[in-house]
Amino acid sequence: MINIKNVPNKNFFSTFVFLILLSSCSSMNVTEESVYDGGIQTVEASVKDNISVNYETKAILANATVYFEFDSFKLSSKSIQTLRSAVTAMKENSSIKITISGHADERGTREYNLALGQRRAESVRDYLAVNGVNKSRVLVKSYGEERLIAEGSDESSHSKNRRAEIN
Amino acid sequence: MKIFLSLLFFSQLIFSELVLEITKGSEDPYSIALIEFSGSKKITNEINSIINADLIRTGEFKIFRESQLLSTPTNEEDIKFEDFKLLGIDFIITGSLINEDKFNVSASYQVFNVQKETKIRTSKVFGIPNKLRQLAHYISDGIYEEISGLKGVASTKLLYVTENINDDKTIFKLVVADADGSNEQTLLKSSEPIISPSWSPDSKQVAYVSFETGIAKVFIQKIATGKREMVLENSSQISSPSWSPNGKFLSLTLYQDGNAEIYILNLKNQNLTRLTNHYAIDTESSWSPNGSKIMFTSGRSGSPQLYEINLRKFSSKPKRITFDGNYNAKGSYLSSGEGIVFVHRAEKNFQIALKYTNESFIRPLTNSKLDESPSISPNGNVIIYAVTEDGMSMLSGVTLSGAKFRLPARTGEVREPSWSGFLR
Structure with a gap:
């Protein structure tokens, strides 16, 4: 006999499940079970950007955005043109620290795009490093496809989203 | 018809x-x-x-x-x-x-x-x-x-991420709902993105990636109490959590080597074992039903393809398992072990596809423009996935026999579904 009279009608798991499988005759299933459904606790993330760099107002001098082809993290010649001025700004203002964030377009899987965004940001950091900007002045991170700047699903939107931003 | x-x-x-x-x-x-x-x-x-x-x-x-x-x-x-x-x-x-x-x-x-x-x-x-x-x-x-003769999944749950804009502020939520999309309850609310949610094998905890600290980090949260903790506190990005079938290990993508590499974390003693070592991207790991193999996405061939590592063989080399087209990613194993489900690019469209181990061809299961994040029901018979159409994303399901359904439309975006284990 199953007595569930005292099951509290509250928001937590009634943690018991009865599943009694009796075969009263060879061809019939007889079952009894109690509904199990869990309570859920909601939490809120306290968002703090605790690992971003301390910005110098001059850091704006190094601000730049470069763009990439689909599934690629290779710098184009146009991107290199853009990065040259960032290198100059970094060299002229030795106190500047920067964050490079890599991004992808909405196509493809989210985790692969997160990794791709990281590679794009690293391509930029590596270019800066080769040109004399110490890696310790650069924080690299990826947002994958989580921060699109163009919402459309056409190639012109996609190409704006496949980017690395220095700021 | x-x-x-x-x-x-x-x-x-x-x-x-x-x-x-x-x-x-x-x-x-x-x-x-x-x-x-x-x-x-x-x-x-x-x-x-x-x-x-x-x-x-x-x-x-x-x-x-x-x-x-x-x-x-x-x-x-x-x-x-x-x-x-x-x-x-x-x-x-x-x-x-x-x-x-x-x-x-x-x-x-x-x-x-x-x-x-x-x-x-x-x-x-x-x-x-x-x-x-x-x-x-x-x-x-x-x-x-x-x-x-198969166990039913109507009493199971779905975990997914929603994104809504309220008063110019974007709110991300990690949500649990019944398998039919009703009875939604929020696990986590954040102003920063949440991605890659997955259930522990006992369906009492979830792991996910949250950007709340400024970069991608993996968290584990208990559903009933809301108690959560960050997995591996270091300064680099961590992502793509996947639980081993026995619940003792979590495979993860770590970026500490300057590139996405897959590691296995022992949840009891926090020991890390490196699984991949390649200059290309390696991510999106998932475990075979008996825990003997890990499948992952790698860019080592020049485009994303699925590879498999045998965990039972000493220093086993990753074996490539997809060859059709230039984009095959985010694979998961059917619970029967008879095949895999993954995201496949066909022409310009991204679809959910199925490949049985004993067949040399792949079977497309969906046909819209941008289908992502397939997750297989615990009875192995249904795949839930995210569809993006006209900038809106929502959840759809397809059974292995080809029947399709859509979960109730809601405002905002819904994505990255993950199917619980059996709860009944």
Whole structure:
């Protein structure tokens, strides 16, 4: 006999499940079970950007955005043109620290795009490093496809989203 | 032939619309007569419509409701099997509320085999008044199980991420809902993105990636208490968590080597074992059902493809397992171990595809422009995934026999579904 009279009608798991499988005759299933459904606790993330760099107002001098082809993290010649001025700004203002964030377009899987965004940001950091900007002045991170700047699903939107931003 | 079925069902306080688009159900569906449950209409109306929707969603039934039947017996003695044989019906379902007071709502149901003219199942489900939907899902699962031989998934849960804009602020939520998309409850609310949610094998905890600290970090959260902790506190990005089938390990993508590499974390002693070592991207790991293999996405061939590592062999080399096209990613194993489901790029479209291990070709399961994040039901028969259309994303399901359904439309974006284990 199953007595569930005292099951509290509250928001937590009634943690018991009865599943009694009796075969009263060879061809019939007889079952009894109690509904199990869990309570859920909601939490809120306290968002703090605790690992971003301390910005110098001059850091704006190094601000730049470069763009990439689909599934690629290779710098184009146009991107290199853009990065040259960032290198100059970094060299002229030795106190500047920067964050490079890599991004992808909405196509493809989210985790692969997160990794791709990281590679794009690293391509930029590596270019800066080769040109004399110490890696310790650069924080690299990826947002994958989580921060699109163009919402459309056409190639012109996609190409704006496949980017690395220095700021 | 396309059959569009839509039905409205009443859900506690709100009306939600479930659109079922059965493009190709099972080739040989079971014909069943679903006799309305007897008892107070206020309760049975809801139970009847939930059971009907649950069974339609499996794609394996042709359901006859009362208006299509020659007779509608409410108890065993009244059944005239001839009336059902004439309509080609295989099974009859009857049921009734057996107890209903302030604390209890219980129901019993029976399944009859028409050809054999016998009762093949009689069951009781004990529930509580504010969990009426669960009671109905239990009944649906019992019916499905009795007829198909597979465990039902109506009583399981989905985990997914929503994104909404309120007063110019973007709010991301990690949400748990019933397998039919109703009964949504929020696990985590954040102003920063949340991605890659997944269930622990016992379905009591979830792992996910949150950007709340400024970069991608993996967290584990207990569902019942909301207690959460960051996995591996270091300064680099961590992502793509996947639980081993025994719940003891978490595979992760770590960026500490300057590139995405897959590691296995022992959750008990925090030991890390590196699994991949390549200058290309390696990510999106997932475990085979018996825990002996890990599949992952790698860019080592020049485009994303799926690879597999045998964990039981010493220093085993990753073996490439997809060769069709230039984009195959985010794979997961069928619970039978007979194949894999993954995201495949066909021409310009991203689709969900299935490949059986003993076949050399892949089978596309979906055909819209941008389908992502497939997750397989615990009985291995249904795949839930995210569809993006006109900038909106929502959840859809497809069964291995090809039946498709869509979860209720809602405002904002819904993505990255992950199917729980069995809870019943």
